[in-house]
Amino acid sequence: MADQLTAKAKTGVRGLDDILAGGLSRRHVFLLEGAPGSGKTTIALQFLLEGAKVGERCLYITLSETTEELVDSATSHGWNLRGLAEIFELVPPESLLNADQQQSLLYSSDLELGETTKLIFEAFERIKPQRVVIDSLSEIRLLAQSSLRYRRQILALKHFFAKSDATVLLLDDMTSDTLDKTVHSVVHGVVHLEQLAPDYGAERRRVRILKYRGQAYRGGYHDFIIKTGGVAVFPRLRAIEHKTGFERSLLATGIAELDRLLGGGLTRGSSTLLIGPAGTGKSLVALQFVSAAVSRGEKAAIFVFDEELGLLFARTKDMGLDLEKLRDLGLIHIEQLDAAELSPGEFAQRVRDRVADFEARTVIIDSINGYQAAMPEENGLILHMHELLQFLNRQGVNTFITVAQHGLVGDMKSPVDVTYLADSVILLRYFEADGRVRRAISVIKKRTGNHEDTIREYKIGSGGLTLGEPLSGFQGILRGVPLFVGETNLPLKTSVEDDSHS
Template sequence: MISNLDQELLSSGIEGLDSILRGGFPPNNAYLVKGRPGTGKTSLAMQFLLEGARRGESALYVSFSESRRELEVVAESHGWDIDSIRTVELASSISERATAGSSIFHASDVDLPQSLNTITECVERYEPTRVAVDSLTELYNMAESERHFRRALFQLKIRLEKAGVTTIFVGEQGPAVKTDAESIVHGIIELERETPHYGPQRRRLQVSKLRGREIETGFHDYKILRGGLEVYPRIRPSGQGRRIGAGERAKSGIEALDRLLGGGFDRGSTSLIVGPSGAGKSSVVIQYAVAAAKRGEKTVIYTFDEDPATITRRAENMEVPLSEHLDAGLVRVQSVDAAEMSPGQFAHLVREAVDEGGAQFIAIDSINGYMHAMPSTESLVPHLHDLLTFLGNRGVVMMLVMTLGGLFRGTEKEAMHLSYLADTVLLLRYFEQRGAVRRAITAAKHGTGNHEKLIRELTLGEGGVHIGEPIEEFSGVLEQTPVFEGSSNALNRRTRHGYAVHDDD
């Protein structure tokens, strides 16, 4: 006898759902797909049947509420050809038996036993291996009582399983899919949707029950696109933690910046680059992307706040050769609309960029925009933890840009919440000197290296990012309340990329 674990699984026709099911549906069982209207239940059932037809299997769709024409309209909107799927309509008038393609029955005039017999006869006649019954609500409405419905549903399930059929029952939230149906079926897929205060609907699903098999538990985001449901399995990091420091360090191409970080970013590490708007955070990311491209390594920058053209112009203004690496495919800048893309879909994009695109550097600019994509701010840290662990296990360098709330006196509350996830924390600040606004940079944390503890001046100009001499004459720079504590001569000191000379002193 073949055990449940040794059976060849049936693909759902949805790659992401198969991944959650760890291969697909165990055959010859009944499954319940439930959810409110508009969650994609019928589309999921149709994709299941179409996948069977694609593999040369016989598929049967039993509808209590929709006509063949209505199904064809839905199929046309998805670009599907459903000619290979037989349909049985229990919707218009009564007949003794179903005939191919367009048999018509009147569900309101047929009692429950007659409807079940009709389904059984069609299964015996057409010998399908996959069946979808839409929906259980209509069957429930024909039953005299909940006990009567449960007994009838159990009998139908047994008949279908004896015929070697794998069945999907479609049901809306309500009495028909509560305790009675849920306890009878082999597995349950729950579809949910929510409408935020702004933006499009968000959808997620979970496999809340599957007897005898391990699955990817919890909620997973999905979208309904042309072509059907696209499911984004939640990233599940392998191993106990990230592999930090495997291989040589990733350098910026700027000796002073690498020295500030104790030699550069570790492979598989995460760096949090924090500072007010305009302090040079994105420019630091560009610098690392160009340096990686010169080594033949690929970088993807996901920008939530700026148009890719703006980033390209910024690099051109600094005379940094970003464009040539964009043209060569070594750097890609992708705009992300936080209102349109769910966190699960974004994680799916990142995983594809690494596993299929070979990216070795990933940057999120900025994490503030990423936060707006989260259903709640409490979800940000666990979501990021899984994503960063996944990337770390693959040796990918991750750069997270975070903008402080104020231009000069911003709050660091969000940065404190995320800093424990980062192996390296770069702080960028403004400070004032003799009526001029300047920039400062320091490494507040570097997990595996002996980094500098100095605060240095940062300038942006020809050739990109420049790191100047230590800022020794000021205190309170990191708190953005700088106080000059040096001599007047120190204000006039010039370094190659440091302070300006004031000839009037």
Template structure:
């Protein structure tokens, strides 16, 4: 976005939302935020108002549904101080009920519309606000006897406010009793908030004069207000990076990979529980640390101390890597984060901390965080984004069967991988042993043999090709030569 375009924009003050809106709201336009009770409409408006106050702007708030004191109290609890906002209180006070006011002779719009308009004009002329909140426009609708009158009154109100150099933010309840179709038609932009059983989502239904990110995006209401997690764009700001091979630090494994894995690719490490998938991924990160690069493990199942202890026992100095900042272990509670929230965390690591290698451990845990979203589509967007940023991605995929029919994943995502490394158990001579091989390497050739792998206190040891056995991938191989 160029400098002139930025000058035409007003920030919403909501983390993540301006990115979706193409930079923010266009000045001197009217916008609508709509949603049911509890979706966060007033909090949305509070961010918008506070952003104006922080910029030294004059901000007015016309409230028809909640007294100003209550608005200030609830927003102050999440750190949004609206004490410098000019409030116009048009809510019915206790006197309305006490005096039993009613409109038996004149229709309500003839009794209240003129005083209401005069009060709004008075606030605008006195404070000259650059931002105005009207919460909620649904209450204005009740004062009009016909949709035609409401359309005319709202059109006139918006024209008056925007012609006085104000950017207007309206709210509506979007209920069957007070449909807001007319409002959506008249405003320049519509943001819709929705709460489901598992998550909160918003989408931009309309945004005149500006590009925006379509579709649904996750958001949360936290102790500091609203935070939006834009849905990941896999093509976001791709950059050039060297097509170099990344060594594992294990000569025999590099032989299997004919030099290593290529930077910016996605590697799927497949195998049953306990076979060593995480340890193998940490080995690549150990080698990255020796090059001065930062890596992050997003782990869904295992505790942090378990990963640290395991690494230390096999000569991977995780504690030292953590102290140096070359490695970060991030424990993810799957049911507490949506796919958009998780993608936001990954983006922060890449764009703010310069992370070069990411491991997702494992697919099963990541799948839980999707809350019904498509696994293939979400993982595709995430891994493609990382690839476009030159980040090398390792994804651990667990298969349930220890022996038997060979299987890469149980969720059909192997097509996403540039490289596939498989690890298997096999039984030979009354012992349970482990094998490793490469099934796919998109950017170059690879060794087609299967080798034995051992994880010892001295590190990972990969042996010579298991030429004396056949049927290793079934888990019960046949011995066909001298002992290996």
């Protein structure tokens, strides 16, 4: 029991203990604050259930919710509170008229502040718990009626609990006086919850540690969700904390012309950006690297923001790449993401989980446009992408991200410039020649070695991706309308065989 008391009290919330550097320091009082609906009660219940798992006595003191409401809330997550945590309820006097009601307590607003505190102390002495939740401080603040009296009462609670081995979690719904920081100065640590409502899509929730005495913690905001089974927190990714040793070998694509364009292939543990207008085949070019990874005996993870999976399966199968079969065989993980329902932190955690649990060594994010849509009111897309790409690189993962540019030919704009983040940049373009729309591919950046500075025409058909010889004798192909300046235009016409599927 001594080792258990010296260790931190885990909260039972996935990710929150990571932010708190292991959990809550035992024998201290902590504040969990947030507006109604932000998840305080759920986290508090998880904190007590985690204590019950290791044999600790737990007490939930409620001044606002009834026992039935707490039990119903727990049941909705699949938890059974009965026998795991003692619930001490301050009930309205009208319930005392019920003959079946065995409680002898009074409603908090009908009591003087000192009497309410006395009842709390008596319940504590009777149960002698190791974990305590008091819900909520707003009721005590209303009874105190003044900041001075409220502070004295909080100090009295703190000093009382300090004489025991209890770890105490005070809940505050911030409804009475949001500017009163009395509790902040008294408690050992403060966990702040926020709930945001974007113009479109589901609400976003995030948590921040405002204070933790004598303890380093992971600062800043961290996304979290409430789902069946409780709260899950997604700690903000810091790539510098993750380092894995691996050999930076050169990985071929399986297409000789593409390998030559890339200077022999791509280096393991690097990121590649595929950029071009809609319809140029960015996704299909990226999937060629998935096919190569599977051929090497590696696994891949594909995260799709923009396309319906059924359509993607159908059109890739026509090209000879059966993604659905590869998924069923457990060789690839593929999932469609709803940008309106997903926070950036949750997405980053999903990618991390696939790398850790599924052992994916190739990751495709299709596209940055969809990823940006997942954070419409946030300005941190570049920082999010920087940390995510650095993390994946340090794990020896090859990452491919696509960006759809605005426009089709001529002067095109990107919704966000991430070219400097990627180790390699592959540019896809439409161009017109002989009255036909064609596609051109070139590599404009590769940090980890040399690459061709040529432009090649390519086609996508039933045989997959096909590249021709370098185009010569033309200028302005990347602008969309090339100008013939050579002796012959034969390379342009015969660089790739005509394919009715293109």
